[in-house]
Amino acid sequence: MVDESNNQIGSTVSKTGVSGTETGLKTPTIPNGYHIVNVTDNGKVITTGVPSKFTDNNQNIVYHIAKDVTTTVKEVYSNGEPVTPSVTTTNNIGAKVNTGLPELPKGYQVVKVTVNGKEVPQSEVPTVQSSGNQTIVYTIDKMPTDTVKVVDNNGNELVPIVSKTGKTGSATGLNTPEIPKGYHVVSITNGNGEKVNGVPT
Secondary structure, eight states: OBOTTOOBOSOOOOOOOOTTSBOOOOOOOOOTTEEEEEEEETTEEESSOSOSBOOSSOOOEEEEEEEOEEEEEEEEETTSOEEEEEEEEEEOTTOBOOOSOOOOOTTEEEEEEEETTEEOOGGGOOOBOOSSOEEEEEEEEEOOEEEEOOBOTTOOBOSOOEEEEOOTTSOOOOOOOOOOTTOOOOOOBOTTSOBOSSSOO
16 A cells, blocks of 8 residues: 555555465555545556456556545534534545535525635635645625615604615615605614615615
8 A cells, every 4th residue: 555655554465376366365454544546456547456366467456545634514604503514525635525505594695704714705615625624614694684764753654664685795776765745854874873875775
């Protein structure tokens, strides 16, 4: 067996015999924390593994192994509670991995994505296995809802309320409400009572 750097792992076992007779060779034990990348015979990749019988030619079977590297995908709410169970896969370095968002409940949006603790744009989430373990965490939160009301001095609603829910930064689709005849605008405030210039766009 050899690792990614072609360093020998374990000892070499050799057997000599007559063509067609049993080799007596056994599949080597893969060390903990490693996995098989491929098996070669005289440099050619094979799928049969250790030969059970001798042939007319010398057979040089090499198990190529690599350290286990994993990709973990998590999805959590903003309070840290999991949305779905995390998924961890063991992969070959450079292999394609499924790191997409597992599930997005209705009315929620992705607010942060981290790779090994570092925040990255969602478009930069890796899709192949790196040389080390990688953990992708999607944090989601409810989409904001913007509401437009028109009220008089006593708080009575003068026109129907209009609300829109959408992703942060997207257009609200809200329009300036029509002021009933005989009324004028005194002030415009947000949900915190702070004065604003108008309806958010």
